[in-house]
Amino acid sequence: MPAVFLAAALPFVVSPVLLLFRRPDRRAGLLSAAACAGAFACFVSVALGASPATVALPWIGPLGLSFSLHADALALFFALLITGVGFLVAAFATSYLDSNENFPRFFSFLMLFTGSMLGVVLSSNLMALFVFWEMTSFSSFLLIGFWHHRERSRYGALKALVVTGGGGLAMLLGFVMVGIVCGSFEIAVLAERGALLAASPWATPAVLLIIAGVVTKSAQLPFHLWLPSAMEAPTPVSAFLHAATMVKAGLFLVARLGPLLSVVPLWTPTLALVGLLTMTWCGWLALRQKDLKALLAFSTVSQLGLILVLLAPAEPDTTAAGLLHLLNHACFKGALFLLVGVLEHELHTRDLSLMGPLRRNMPFTWLLIALAALSMAGVPPMGGFVSKELFLDHLLNGHPLLALLAVAGAVLTAAYCFALAAGLAAGRRPDGPRGQDPSLSLLLPPALLVAATIGLGFFPDQLVGAPMAAATLAATGGSVTGHFAVWHGVGPSLLASAFAISMGLALWWGWWQKRVPPAPTLVADRVYDHALEQLEAWARRLTASYMSGILWRYCSVILLTVIVGVAVVVASQGFVMQDGWSSRHAGPWDLAVCATAILAAVATLKARTRLAAILALGASGFSLALLFALSAAPDLALTQIMVETISVPLFLAVFAFLPPYQVDRVRRARPLHALLAVAAGLGTALLLAASRSQRVAEPISSYFVDKSVDAAGGHNVVNVILVDFRGLDTLGEITVLGVAAIACYAIIKLLSEKEAGR
Amino acid sequence: MNDSLILATAVRITRPVLFLFAVVLFLKGHNAPGGGFIAGLVTAVAVLLGLLVHGHGNRKTGRPTFLYVVAAGLGLALLTALAPTLLGWPFFTHSFGFIDLPLLGSVELASAALFDLGVYVVVVGNVVTVLYALTERR
Numbered sequence: 001m002p003a004v005f006l007a008a009a010l011p012f013v014v015s016p017v018l019l020l021f022r023r024p025d026r027r028a029g030l031l032s033a034a035a036c037a038g039a040f041a042c043f044v045s046v047a048l049g050a051s052p053a054t055v056a057l058p059w060i061g062p063l064g065l066s067f068s069l070h071a072d073a074l075a076l077f078f079a080l081l082i083t084g085v086g087f088l089v090a091a092f093a094t095s096y097l098d099s100n101e102n103f104p105r106f107f108s109f110l111m112l113f114t115g116s117m118l119g120v121v122l123s124s125n126l127m128a129l130f131v132f133w134e135m136t137s138f139s140s141f142l143l144i145g146f147w148h149h150r151e152r153s154r155y156g157a158l159k160a161l162v163v164t165g166g167g168g169l170a171m172l173l174g175f176v177m178v179g180i181v182c183g184s185f186e187i188a189v190l191a192e193r194g195a196l197l198a199a200s201p202w203a204t205p206a207v208l209l210i211i212a213g214v215v216t217k218s219a220q221l222p223f224h225l226w227l228p229s230a231m232e233a234p235t236p237v238s239a240f241l242h243a244a245t246m247v248k249a250g251l252f253l254v255a256r257l258g259p260l261l262s263v264v265p266l267w268t269p270t271l272a273l274v275g276l277l278t279m280t281w282c283g284w285l286a287l288r289q290k291d292l293k294a295l296l297a298f299s300t301v302s303q304l305g306l307i308l309v310l311l312a313p314a315e316p317d318t319t320a321a322g323l324l325h326l327l328n329h330a331c332f333k334g335a336l337f338l339l340v341g342v343l344e345h346e347l348h349t350r351d352l353s354l355m356g357p358l359r360r361n362m363p364f365t366w367l368l369i370a371l372a373a374l375s376m377a378g379v380p381p382m383g384g385f386v387s388k389e390l391f392l393d394h395l396l397n398g399h400p401l402l403a404l405l406a407v408a409g410a411v412l413t414a415a416y417c418f419a420l421a422a423g424l425a426a427g428r429r430p431d432g433p434r435g436q437d438p439s440l441s442l443l444l445p446p447a448l449l450v451a452a453t454i455g456l457g458f459f460p461d462q463l464v465g466a467p468m469a470a471a472t473l474a475a476t477g478g479s480v481t482g483h484f485a486v487w488h489g490v491g492p493s494l495l496a497s498a499f500a501i502s503m504g505l506a507l508w509w510g511w512w513q514k515r516v517p518p519a520p521t522l523v524a525d526r527v528y529d530h531a532l533e534q535l536e537a538w539a540r541r542l543t544a545s546y547m548s549g550i551l552w553r554y555c556s557v558i559l560l561t562v563i564v565g566v567a568v569v570v571a572s573q574g575f576v577m578q579d580g581w582s583s584r585h586a587g588p589w590d591l592a593v594c595a596t597a598i599l600a601a602v603a604t605l606k607a608r609t610r611l612a613a614i615l616a617l618g619a620s621g622f623s624l625a626l627l628f629a630l631s632a633a634p635d636l637a638l639t640q641i642m643v644e645t646i647s648v649p650l651f652l653a654v655f656a657f658l659p660p661y662q663v664d665r666v667r668r669a670r671p672l673h674a675l676l677a678v679a680a681g682l683g684t685a686l687l688l689a690a691s692r693s694q695r696v697a698e699p700i701s702s703y704f705v706d707k708s709v710d711a712a713g714g715h716n717v718v719n720v721i722l723v724d725f726r727g728l729d730t731l732g733e734i735t736v737l738g739v740a741a742i743a744c745y746a747i748i749k750l751l752s753e754k755e756a757g758r
Numbered sequence: 759m760n761d762s763l764i765l766a767t768a769v770r771i772t773r774p775v776l777f778l779f780a781v782v783l784f785l786k787g788h789n790a791p792g793g794g795f796i797a798g799l800v801t802a803v804a805v806l807l808g809l810l811v812h813g814h815g816n817r818k819t820g821r822p823t824f825l826y827v828v829a830a831g832l833g834l835a836l837l838t839a840l841a842p843t844l845l846g847w848p849f850f851t852h853s854f855g856f857i858d859l860p861l862l863g864s865v866e867l868a869s870a871a872l873f874d875l876g877v878y879v880v881v882v883g884n885v886v887t888v889l890y891a892l893t894e895r896r
Contacts, residue, residue, distance in 0.1 A: 059849050067843065634791035638783075642799030646885060649806055653892035713854035713868055714788035722793060723870040723877070724852050730873075731835055734880040738828045741884040745825060748891040 003051035004071045007042035007079070008122055010035050011115030018108040025103055029094025032107040036087035036114065043079045046071050047467075059128070064185045070124035073470035077323065078121040078252055085244040085334055086114050088445040092338055093236035095441040096345065106146060110240070113139035117245050121252055126175045126185040129253075130168065133217070136246050137164040143241060144233040156229035159528065163226040167216025174209030177202045178260075187256065191477075194263040207264045210257070211271065218250030220308060221278045224301045225524040231293040235341025238293065243300050243333040248326060251307050255323070255475045258314030268312045275308030276395075276405050283412030287419065287507075288517045292340045292350045296333065299376070299416060302409065303329050306391055309406075316478035320468050321390035323475075324484060327464065328383040328453055332372040335449035336420075339369050342442055343424075346435035352423050356434060359425040364437045368450050370421040375453045377417035378410065379501060381486045383456030390484075392500075393493040407496055414504020419512050460484035552673065559680040566683035589630055597623035610661040614651045618644050635718040657751075769807045776804035784878060787871075794874035798881025805886050809893060824890065827883030835876025838869060 014035040021028040045051050053076075057067040071079065090110065097103065116139055119132030138161070145157030179185045181200040182193040197203050214220070219227040230242050241247070254271060261267045279302045286298035307329065310322030342365055343358075344350050358366040371382070378388035388410065395406040437443065455463055461484045469480045488494065546557070586594075600620035607613035625640035704725055705717055714720040722730050780800040787793030842851035854868035 057843055058847070059843060635793070635796065638791060638796045639799065642796060642803060645803050646799060646806065649810070650889065650892070653889065714870070716787060716789050716791065716793070718791075719787045719793040719874070720870070722795065723788075723874045727839065727850050727852070727870075727873060730877060731839060734832060734835060734877055737880050737884045738832050741828050741887040742825060744888045745891045 002055045003042040003045050004053060004069050004122065005055045005057075007039035007046075007083070008069055008115065008118045010039050010042075011111040011118065015108045015111035015115065018104050018111060021104040023102055023104065024099050026094055026099075028103040028107045029090055029097075032111055033087050033090035033094065035111060036083045036090055039114075039118070040080065040083040040087060043071070043076055043083060047073075047076050047080070054124070059125075064125075064179070065127050066125045066186070067128045068124045068186075069122040070188070071122055072474040073467065074252075074255060074472075074474040075121045077327075077467060077471040078248075079118055081327065081330055082114065082117050082121070082245050085240060085330055085449075086110075088448060089236045089240040089244075089334070089338070092239075092341075092442060092445040093234070095439070096236060096341060097234065106143075106234070109139055109142045109146070110237070113143065113241060113246070117249070120249050124187055126179060126187060126190070129187075130172050130175055133171070133213075133249060134165060134168045136241075136249060137161060137168055137217075140164070140230070140241050140246055143237045144230045146234055146237070147232070150232065152229075153232040156226075156232040160226045160230045162532075163216050163223055163528075167213045167223065170209045170216075171213025174206045174213065177206035177209070181206070190257075190260050194260050197260065198263040203264045204266055207261055207267050208270075210253070210261065211267070211274075214250040214253055214271070214308075215274055216250075217253075218247050218304045218308065219301045220250070220274050220305060221281060222524050224278060224282055224298075225522055225528055227301055228294050228297040228522075229525075231297050235293075235337055235344065238296075239334045239337035239341070242297070243337050244330040247300065247304055248307075248330070251304065251311055251322070251326060254308065254311045255314075255319060258311065258319070259476055262314040268314070271312035272309050272402075275305040275312060276402060276409070278302065278305030279309065280305075280405050280409040280412065283409050283416065285520065285522075287412055287416045287512065289519050290352050291519070292343065292352055292355075292420075293337075294519065295352065295416060295420065296336055296340060299413070300329075300333055302413065303333065303376070306388075306409065310391055310394065314476055316472050316476050316480050317482060318390075318394050319476050320472040320480045320484075321387055321394065323468055323471055324456075324460065324464065325384075325387035325391065328375065328387050328456055331449045331453040331456070332375040332384060335368065335372045335446040335453070336376070338442075338446040338449075339365055339372070342438050342446075343435070346438065347433065352419070355424050357426055358435075361434045362437050364443060366424060368443070368446055369424060371450050371454065372446075373417040373421040375450075375457070377414040377501065377504065378497060379414075381457045383453040383460065385497070386457060386460045386484055386486055389488060389493050389497060392496045393488075393491070396492045396496060407500055410496070410500035411503040411507065414501050415507040415512065418505055418508040422508070457486060460486070552669070556673070556676055559676045562680045563676070563683050566687050569687070587630075590627065593623050593626045593630065597627070610655065610658070611652075613661075614648060618648045621647075635716070766811045769811045773804050773807055776800055776807070780804070784874070787874060788868060794877035795881055798878040799885070801878075801882050802885035802889075805882070806889060809889060824883045824887040828880055828887065829883075831876045831879030831881075831883055833876075834879065835873050838873040838876060841869070 014031060018028050018031060021031075042051070046053055053071040055069045057069065059065040059067050090107065093106070093110075097106065113136060116132045116135035120129055120136060123129040123132060141157045141161040144160055145153050147153045148157075175185070178190065178197060181202050182190050182196050184190055184193070197206070216223045216226075227242060227247065231238055233242070258267075282298045282302040282305065286295050286302060289295040289298060303325075307322050307326050310318045310325065313319075340350070343355060343362075346362065347355060349355070358369075375382035375384035378384045392406060392410065395403050465484055468484070472478070472480050548554075597620050600616050600623060603616035604613050604620065607616055621640065621644035625637045625644065628634075628637035628640055704721055707725075708714055708717045708720045711724075714724070780797040783792035783800060784794060784797035785792075787797065839850045842853075843849055852868065852870045852873070854870065
């Protein structure tokens with residue numbers, strides 16, 4: 001089995017296994033960490049060329065769908081990042097979570113996410129990528145809402161799902177357009193068909209829709225609202241999903257599809273502008289947060305904007321810089337989130353001003369925070385400095401206004417980083433525990449991440465130069481001209497960097513330190529809340545308009561639909577009947593059974609009590625079953641008998657929910673009902689009769705009958721059609737059955753609870 | 759809950775027969791009338807008869823136990839459909855073969871039967887969920 005497949009499947013296998021653990025069992029965390037480490041090792045072996053990078057997994061060939069995996073250098077870069085950070089986070093979470101938490105569930109969700117995320121980066125087919133993309137949104141929903149007893153958690157989880165899931169659907173539409181225009185969903189094939197896309201009128205809407213997917217997933221303006229609310233998740237989740245990996249799925253897509261989509265003139269400028277505005281505006285918002293996790297959330301959004309600017313042009317040099325900053329950001333932001341988790345755990349607060357003199361109380365924790373913050377601020381010789389230099393270099397060569405925005409963003413970034421590092425060092429803690437450095441198992445994972453970002457500062461080219469060049473080549477098809485280095489010589493970018501750092505220092509010292517400005521409420525948040533409220537109100541009104549709760553109205557609507565449907569067909573096609581009424585002449589038995597059915601139907605109408613009506617209805621149903629049996633359709637007959645047998649007691653059980661039986665209440669409407677019923681019955685009969693004689697193609701049934709034994713090994717054609725020829729339909733149908741069971745259960749339970757509460 | 763001795767006795771005799779009938783219908787389904795859907799309905803009728811006579815007994819109420827049955831059936835059906843992709847065949851490829859067993863002679867083994875088992879389990883779970891939810895309300 002190829003290592004790529006093994007690594008991608010491992011999390012999905014481990015996820016359900018974890019649920020078998022008992023609740024407070026920490027070994028669930030160790031198993032997850034081991035799975036991440038195993039997957040990491042597999043990817044390393046692929047990277048070293050010891051194992052094939054491509055695995056073909058067909059899905060639905062005729063539709064151009066496959067689950068094939070292709071681990072090129074770009075995918076491997078992301079896969080190693082995901083599994084590497086995943087390992088550290090799983091190890092951290094194992095000792096971080098309180099012993100009364102539900103470990104199996106937490107780690108099962110975490111593995112589900114890891115697998116989905118690996119699927120996103122490894123898929124070689126756009127549709128498979130989309131499936132995994134939505135699965136990351138879904139598992140993120142589960143993880144944000146992990147503490148589901150908290151109202152804020154549920155709110156944040158729902159918001160994240162609505163925004164990212166909705167954006168994903170828009171993206172699906174874009175994918176379909178691209179796929180139809182270019183004639184394939186395989187990314188490798190698409191990359192060569194940019195010309196087809198450029199010539200198509202669908203290019204602009206497709207690109208806009210895909211951009212919608214990117215900006216929602218990566219929380220860019222104006223969809224930045226979901227990430228701060230997602231901070232209700234347990235801290236390891238924030239570090240893993242909402243700093244290091246999931247929010248970077250949008251960036252991955254930009255890198256992956258950039259060469260194809262940048263043939264559309266809209267792509268690069270739109271993304272670059274959105275990224276730049278997000279970087280600056282959310283840097284400003286981050287500076288105004290007192291809640292540590294909110295600060296980090298806005299700073300993440302801002303940093304994602306920076307990377308987006310670099311990836312948008314799909315040129316080798318900027319892409320390499322973007323990927324380097326992406327790696328840096330995963331390291332320092334992942335570390336910061338984990339450390340803030342430690343602080344929250346020790347001090348029971350996330351308020352920046354209430355942390356007290358950390359430098360004295362928790363020296364190691366503070367040191368790590370300060371180092372990570374310095375890297376984020378872009379102070380030499382940290383890793384953040386190297387990539388931020390490249391960023392400034394790129395923008396200073398562009399439009400002056402954009403350059404100004406970029407420098408402003410850098411200033412704000414530096415300011416909130418200093419606020420973070422220095423604000424925690426000093427400060428006063430009024431009451432509560434003073435806290436102390438946690439055990440090594442909690443400090444080691446963030447320490448490793450901090451060490452990585454420092455290492456990236458000193459030896460960027462030696463450490464990641466070659467892999468980055470390979471990833472860039474895989475993404476853009478071009479080679480990097482420069483190389484990474486801390487010292488680029490004195491140039492505009494160094495001056496801009498020095499300016500940003502000193503201005504940031506001044507901003508923090510002169511303004512922020514005196515009084516932390518109050519956190520603003522997001523306009524986007526208010527829009528979201530209002531829109532959701534309105535949507536619910538409309539939905540309620542719309543539902544109320546047709547769900548009257550009056551059964552005969554429902555029946556009228558259904559019958560009227562049948563009548564209109566038949567009338568439309570007859571009016572447009574004309575009514576032709578060539579073969580006469582039937583190919584099989586009805587015998588005396590058929591007629592007798594039909595007469596019984598009709599009698600039973602009349603009895604149903606005449607019944608004075610509900611019980612009598614139901615029994616009469618049952619008689620009509622059993623007669624129908626008999627008719628099936630006479631017509632040589634034993635499967636139908638058996639099914640009909642069983643359905644009748646079950647529905648009579650079901651009716652009896654529903655009795656308790658129904659108001660008293662009143663035949664007279666609808667007396668005035670009776671002629672109308674009779675008319676509707678007769679019209680619907682006659683219409684259906686005519687339609688069936690006509691459908692026998694209006695063949696436009698050879699009936700497929702003879703094919704089924706011929707092939708049933710050879711192709712499927714069954715003599716019962718009905719069953720073979722159900723489980724084999726039309727298996728997908730059946731799968732859909734039993735899914736509906738499952739949903740119906742859940743719905744029935746929920747409705748009945750809600751009703752009972754409401755009555756019990758009254 | 760019904761105290762009728764006649765009903766109770768009749769059910770005691772017919773229930774095993776019904777369950778057996780369901781098994782026969784299921785196993786025969788590929789070649790003769792029957793199959794997972796019908797067998798599921800027959801099983802549900804057997805469960806229903808027990809419910810009529812014995813009520814809920816001391817079954818712990820308030821938990822959607824049979825929803826898990828529905829989920830298991832759906833999962834089985836989905837896995838049967840997905841399994842061929844692991845072997846490089848298209849989604850939903852079914853296969854069948856014959857093996858010789860002592861006493862029974864040539865027996866057909868079809869992956870479609872596994873899918874049919876999923877259908878069976880979903881149908882039973884669905885009907886029983888609804889029946890229990892409706893009847894244990896009071």
